[in-house]
Amino acid sequence: MIIIVTREKTKDGLNLPKRADLSDTFCPVGRSAELLGDRAVLLILRDLFFGRRRFEEIVANTGLGPQIVSARFKLLIEQVVVERHAYRERPPRYEYRLTAKGRDLFDVLYAMRNWAERWAYEEGETGGGPAMRYTHRACGADVGTSTVCPGCGEPLRYGDLKGEPSPALKAEQAAKSG
Amino acid sequence: MIIIVTREKTKDGLNLPKRADLSDTFCPVGRSAELLGDRAVLLILRDLFFGRRRFEEIVANTGLGPQIVSARFKLLIEQVVVERHAYRERPPRYEYRLTAKGRDLFDVLYAMRNWAERWAYEEGETGGGPAMRYTHRACGADVGTSTVCPGCGEPLRYGDLKGEPSPALKAEQAAKSG
Numbered sequence: 533m534i535i536i537v538t539r540e541k542t543k544d545g546l547n548l549p550k551r552a553d554l555s556d557t558f559c560p561v562g563r564s565a566e567l568l569g570d571r572a573v574l575l576i577l578r579d580l581f582f583g584r585r586r587f588e589e590i591v592a593n594t595g596l597g598p599q600i601v602s603a604r605f606k607l608l609i610e611q612v613v614v615e616r617h618a619y620r621e622r623p624p625r626y627e628y629r630l631t632a633k634g635r636d637l638f639d640v641l642y643a644m645r646n647w648a649e650r651w652a653y654e655e656g657e658t659g660g661g662p663a664m665r666y667t668h669r670a671c672g673a674d675v676g677t678s679t680v681c682p683g684c685g686e687p688l689r690y691g692d693l694k695g696e697p698s699p700a701l702k703a704e705q706a707a708k709s710g
Numbered sequence: 711m712i713i714i715v716t717r718e719k720t721k722d723g724l725n726l727p728k729r730a731d732l733s734d735t736f737c738p739v740g741r742s743a744e745l746l747g748d749r750a751v752l753l754i755l756r757d758l759f760f761g762r763r764r765f766e767e768i769v770a771n772t773g774l775g776p777q778i779v780s781a782r783f784k785l786l787i788e789q790v791v792v793e794r795h796a797y798r799e800r801p802p803r804y805e806y807r808l809t810a811k812g813r814d815l816f817d818v819l820y821a822m823r824n825w826a827e828r829w830a831y832e833e834g835e836t837g838g839g840p841a842m843r844y845t846h847r848a849c850g851a852d853v854g855t856s857t858v859c860p861g862c863g864e865p866l867r868y869g870d871l872k873g874e875p876s877p878a879l880k881a882e883q884a885a886k887s888g
């Protein structure tokens with residue numbers, strides 16, 4: 533059992549625990565928030581969706597410390613969102629993959645991406661286009677920030693999209709994998 | 711400027727800062743995670759989507775401490791996700807409302823709800839049905855956990871849905887507003 537304690541520095545220097553006990557709520561948003569209301573979890577999930585599977589790769593790309601990534605993997609495995617697979621026996625090496633329950637979080641992360649593309653960039657910051665352009669593999673349409681393909685009307689699912697990062701995002705990714 | 715420091719207790723008692731600096735990332739999921747990767751923010755947004763607008767009401771329903779809710783409102787107002795309106799002058803009383811940028815987070819919270827309905831409950835825990843049943847106002851169809859109405863094929867937007875909490879969720883809400 534991992535205990536995550538989140539504290540907040542207030543003006544008068546008090547440290548206050550922030551977390552509500554959601555373990556017994558029936559509210560579905562509350563249940564999701566229990567897992568997803570954590571920056572590190574969201575960044576690790578993003579990396580897994582982008583096909584990063586190795587511990588060091590995820591540490592480098594997220595910028596999170598190794599102990600944080602390790603603790604979050606433990607939690608994600610307990611929650612059956614991630615599975616660990618050995619890809620080499622001597623010395624033992626593992627990779628991490630999304631389970632069906634984990635892959636089903638695609639809609640959440642895709643909605644987060646869509647919202648950020650619409651609201652989280654300054655004018656001109658990404659050079660005119662989106663930070664990451666997605667096209668629908670099936671019909672080739674630029675999907676913009678839609679959940680349903682504007683070209684062919686199909687709902688968009690994980691695996692349906694081909695991403696093309698903007699030059700700024702590409703440069704950032706290259707610098708991180710350094 | 712609110713400084714949020716998140717710490718994690720490890721087995722050996724070390725307290726480690728967990729947060730990656732995302733302020734200059736170009737990744738849209740990273741930008742969203744900066745705001746949304748926080749349980750308190752998600753619970754407050756949920757309450758605002760459900761029409762709760764008053765501070766005390768949100769404190770009571772989320773189970774978060776008043777100082778936490780206050781700090782998060784400050785952040786959400788800075789980010790233009792929430793606006794504060796005076797609804798009484800003497801003594802001054804305020805209510806909080808989602809802005810257009812805030813209402814546009816509907817897809818994220820709805821996707822979180824859908825995922826939890828599919829994966830976050832034990833067999834029988836909600837009495838057979840979903841924790842919260844949604845029907846499409848326009849056509850009356852039970853939308854299940856779809857993003858597109860299974861009855862009429864329309865994409866589902868904020869305001870399109872009528873929610874009916876399960877008896878367990880209703881009892882919990884009544885107890886909180888107690």
